[in-house]
Every structure is written in structure tokens, then in C-alpha cells.
Amino acid sequence: MSTYTVINPATASPVKDISMADLTQTDAVIAKAHKAFETWRKVSPGDRAKLLRSFARIVDEHIEELALLEVLNSGHTIGNARWEAGNVRDVLNYYSAAPERLFGRQIPVPNGIDITFKEPLGVIGVIVPWNFPMPIAGWGFAPALAAGNTVVLKPAELTPMTAIRLGELAKDAGIPDGVFNVIPGKGSIVGDRFVTNPLVRKIVFTGSTQVGKSIMKGCADQVKRVTLELGGKSANIIFADADIEKAAAGAPGAVFDNAGQDCCARSRILIQKSAYDKFMELFEVAVKKFRVESPDLDTAEMGPLISKGQLDRVQEYMPDQSKIAFTGSKPTGDGFWFAPTVLMADSTNDRAYREEIFGPIVSVMAFDDEEDAIKLANDSEYGLSGSIWSRDIGRAVRVSRAVEAGNLSVNSNSSVRYWTPFGGYKQSGLGRELGPDALDAFTETKNVFFDTQN
Ligand code: NAP
Numbered sequence: 001m002s003t004y005t006v007i008n009p010a011t012a013s014p015v016k017d018i019s020m021a022d023l024t025q026t027d028a029v030i031a032k033a034h035k036a037f038e039t040w041r042k043v044s045p046g047d048r049a050k051l052l053r054s055f056a057r058i059v060d061e062h063i064e065e066l067a068l069l070e071v072l073n074s075g076h077t078i079g080n081a082r083w084e085a086g087n088v089r090d091v092l093n094y095y096s097a098a099p100e101r102l103f104g105r106q107i108p109v110p111n112g113i114d115i116t117f118k119e120p121l122g123v124i125g126v127i128v129p130w131n132f133p134m135p136i137a138g139w140g141f142a143p144a145l146a147a148g149n150t151v152v153l154k155p156a157e158l159t160p161m162t163a164i165r166l167g168e169l170a171k172d173a174g175i176p177d178g179v180f181n182v183i184p185g186k187g188s189i190v191g192d193r194f195v196t197n198p199l200v201r202k203i204v205f206t207g208s209t210q211v212g213k214s215i216m217k218g219c220a221d222q223v224k225r226v227t228l229e230l231g232g233k234s235a236n237i238i239f240a241d242a243d244i245e246k247a248a249a250g251a252p253g254a255v256f257d258n259a260g261q262d263c264c265a266r267s268r269i270l271i272q273k274s275a276y277d278k279f280m281e282l283f284e285v286a287v288k289k290f291r292v293e294s295p296d297l298d299t300a301e302m303g304p305l306i307s308k309g310q311l312d313r314v315q316e317y318m319p320d321q322s323k324i325a326f327t328g329s330k331p332t333g334d335g336f337w338f339a340p341t342v343l344m345a346d347s348t349n350d351r352a353y354r355e356e357i358f359g360p361i362v363s364v365m366a367f368d369d370e371e372d373a374i375k376l377a378n379d380s381e382y383g384l385s386g387s388i389w390s391r392d393i394g395r396a397v398r399v400s401r402a403v404e405a406g407n408l409s410v411n412s413n414s415s416v417r418y419w420t421p422f423g424g425y426k427q428s429g430l431g432r433e434l435g436p437d438a439l440d441a442f443t444e445t446k447n448v449f450f451d452t453q454n
């Protein structure tokens with residue numbers, strides 16, 4: 001068994017050694033989850049609902065503890081981390097209503113009765129990235145458990161601490177042994193075994209497009225079900241007729257939240273030419289005001305990057321000085337800090353403009369008119385999120401219908417609401433999470449015909 005030393009990204013100091021599972025241990029936990037499925041699927045819908053509510057209640061009682069763990073492990077601002085732990089509770093509560101509403105249909109047919117059932121799949125493998133360790137875990141395990149599946153969950157190697165704690169809290173809530181299993185380990189070992197072990201019936205993966213593609217290929221071997229939430233290069237499209245003050249004030253948070261390590265980050269700002277100067281002036285004031293500081297401070301709006309490796313990757317995208325419009329601030333001292341940076345993109349071929357950086361760098365590009373804005377927004381292999389700012393209702397409707405992305409906000413930068421479906425177009429993913437239909441992704445539809453003629 002190997003261990004991984006968790007590093008506090010704000011100080012670069014070691015926090016804790018975590019044991020990493022090997023293949024044998026991974027297989028043993030999968031086998032345990034497979035066995036637990038036989039009983040968990042038979043727990044009555046009302047009792048399953050009660051257990052999920054009890055899990056939500058216990059998470060609620062531990063919000064502060066979970067939030068502080070995330071600050072320590074991931075460098076998230078304490079404000080964000082509290083929201084993230086609260087999101088796990090909310091998603092559990094939301095899907096606790098699902099077991100009792102997992103309806104099939106009765107379909108009119110000749111000579112009998114036809115009924116559909118939504119049956120659980122079995123063991124679900126949830127593979128979580130390091131950028132939002134708690135919410136992304138919850139979006140997978142809560143609906144999966146609600147539908148009667150059991151779960152094996154692999155946190156990212158860099159950020160296992162809150163997932164391990166959630167696993168313990170599930171036990172305290174009375175979730176039966178083997179139903180919800182957290183397995184810290186490497187992607188190439190534990191994550192890959194989820195793909196190859198036939199007892200795992202579905203993979204829910206969030207992470208890079210590159211690894212997502214290899215998982216999809218691997219799943220083909222067993223026709224394993226797969227949901228993918230991958231990268232993004234979302235556009236924040238601002239028309240001259242918008243409330244420019246509001247758009248500029250919100251633009252730093254839309255891309256620099258979580259230090260830009262957000263698949264929904266609005267990392268391309270498309271601004272109409274006639275409003276360019278006004279916007280840039282206001283945006284500069286907002287970026288300079290954006291508080292990048294120790295994440296345990298209540299006032300912090302941005303913390304460090306997750307790791308030295310990520311800091312180096314982000315640094316590679318820095319062009320020469322002439323393309324930097326302005327930057328914000330960062331603290332001095334140890335830790336993986338990178339100041340918010342605004343680049344002027346002069347070509348759509350710039351690497352920083354095209355590629356997902358996953359750091360606090362945004363590229364600004366001017367456009368002429370509505371048609372031009374849509375063309376620029378869609379000139380990407382990604383299609384996850386985005387914002388449209390305009391006071392013209394007709395234009396807001398037209399542009400939001402034309403942009404090829406799964407989650408758009410008009411006159412707002414909000415991305416994920418657990419009541420609504422979330423997922424990507426094009427290479428940003430496959431399938432949808434959250435919202436009222438999430439259980440469709442964790443069930444098979446079974447059709448049964450009852451002959452009434454004999
Ligand atoms: P990643 O490699 O895709 O990691 C995501 C998860 O997949 C982690 O739990 C990882 O485990 C696991 N994994 C890695 N290789 C695997 C394999 N062969 N089989 C099964 N699971 C595997 O992402 P990353 O390296 O952390 O980040 C790289 C870049 O990906 C970022 O800079 C960013 O551009 C993008 N990214 C996007 C999102 C998103 O939300 N869309 C999230 C994270 C990263 P380990 O942690 O143990 O490697």
C-alpha cells in the first residue's frame with residue numbers, strides 16, 4: 001500500500017498522509033458494494049428516503065468541519081467551502097424525495113397491460129476531480145443511492161479529505177455497510193479498475209477531456225454506461241445594450257472564482273466593440289478589488305491554485321507583457337498563488353484563448369454584432385456554460401438559443417443549480433447530472449407486458 005501526503009495549497013506545507021488503495025483492495029471494496037446492492041435495492045422507497053434525509057441532516061451538522069477540511073486540503077475560500085458542504089446536504093435532501101417518486105408508466109397496448117419499471121444498475125463508480133471535491137461527489141452519489149444503486153467513489157489523489165469524511169458521516173447516518181464506499185487512490189489504479197471491473201455497471205466521471213475520452217473507450221469494452229462532465233472554455237458575451245456596470249462587476253467572479261479551476265469558468269470575455277473601453281475601465285477596477293488572500297479569511301474571494309504542478313501549467317499560458325491588459329494581486333510567501341490576469345486576445349488561435357487553462361487567466365475579445373458574437377462563442381470544441389448580457393429580451397432569447405452550450409445564464413453568471421440539469425455540448429461531456437431527471441442516468445427502463453387473455 002502506498003501513501004499520498006496531502007499538501008495545503010495556501011502554504012505548501014504537508015497536512016496528512018493518506019493510504020492509497022491498490023488493485024486488490026479496490027476489487028475487494030467493489031465486491032462488497034456488489035454484495036450490498038442485493039439488500040440496498042430491496043430497502044423500501046420510504047426507508048431509503050429516510051436514510052438519505054438522515055445523511056443530509058448529519059452533513060448539515062458538520063458543515064463547518066467539512067468546510068474547514070476543504071480550506072486545508074484544497075485552498076478553497078471558507079465562504080465557498082461552506083457553500084460546497086451545504087450543496088452536498090441540499091442535493092441529498094433533493095434526491096431523498098426521489099425513491100418515493102421513481103415512477104414507471106402504464107402504456108396502452110392490446111390484449112394486456114404494459115408497465116415500465118426503473119431498475120437500479122448495480123455498483124456505480126464515481127470518479128471525482130480535485131476542483132470541487134464535495135459538490136461533484138454529491139451530484140454522483142446522491143441520485144445513484146436514491147435510485148437503489150450502491151456506490152464506489154474515488155476522490156482525486158490531491159483532495160481526498162472531505163470525501164473520506166463524507167464516507168464516515170454516511171455510516172453515522174445509518175447508510176448500511178457497503179452501500180457508499182470511498183476509495184482514495186490513483187486514477188491510473190483505482191479509477192481505471194472501476195472501468196475494467198465488470199461488477200461496476202456505470203462510471204460517472206468529471207475531469208479532463210483527455211482522461212474522459214480514455215474512460216469512454218474503456219467503457220465500450222463492456223458497454224458500460226458512462227456520464228462525462230469534462231472541460232470548458234465558456235464565453236461571457238456582453239452586448240453594448242447591457243448593464244455594463246453590472247456585467248463588469250460580476251466578470252471577475254465569473255472566471256476567477258475557485259482560482260479559475262472551474263469547468264464553468266467564463267474564461268473568454270466577448271465584448272461588443274462600442275462598449276469595449278467602458279467595460280475594460282470598469283473591469284480593471286473590479287479585478288484590482290478582487291480579494292486574493294488566505295482562504296481561511298471570511299473576506300477572501302480567491303485562494304491559491306491546487307498544486308505546484310497546476311501553478312506551472314497555468315504559468316505556461318502567460319504570453320509576453322504586451323498582451324497583458326492588467327492583473328490583480330496575490331499574497332507573497334509560500335503556497336501556489338497566481339494573480340488574476342486579463343489578456344487581450346488578438347487572434348482566436350491564441351492558446352490562452354482556445355484552451356482550458358484551469359487557472360485565473362481570462363482572454364478578452366471584441367465583436368461587432370450579434371452574428372459575430374455567436375460565431376465567436378461557438379468557435380470552440382467545448383460547450384459547457386456561458387453568460388449573455390443584454391437588456392434586449394429578443395436578443396437574449398436568440399443568442400441563448402444559438403450558443404452551443406448546456407448551461408447558460410442571462411444577465412447572471414450562475415452555473416449550477418441542483419434543481420436543473422447540468423452538462424455539456426460537444427467535447428464538454430456526455431449526459432446530464434442534477435435536476436428532476438437525474439435518476440434516468442442511474443436506472444434501466446424495464447418494460448413488462450402482462451397478457452390478460454389467458
Ligand atoms: P484528470 O486527470 O482528468 O482527473 C480527474 C479524475 O480522474 C481524478 O480523480 C483522477 O485521479 C482520475 N483519473 C486520472 N486518470 C485516470 C484513468 N486513467 N482512469 C480513471 N481515472 C483517472 O484531471 P487532472 O489531471 O486532475 O487535471 C488536468 C486538467 O483537467 C485541468 O488542468 C483541467 O483543465 C481539467 N479538469 C477539468 C475538470 C472539470 O471539472 N471539467 C476537473 C478537473 C480537471 P488522480 O487525481 O488520482 O489522477
Ligand code: MG
Nearest residue numbers: 187207208211
Ligand atoms: Mg490527470
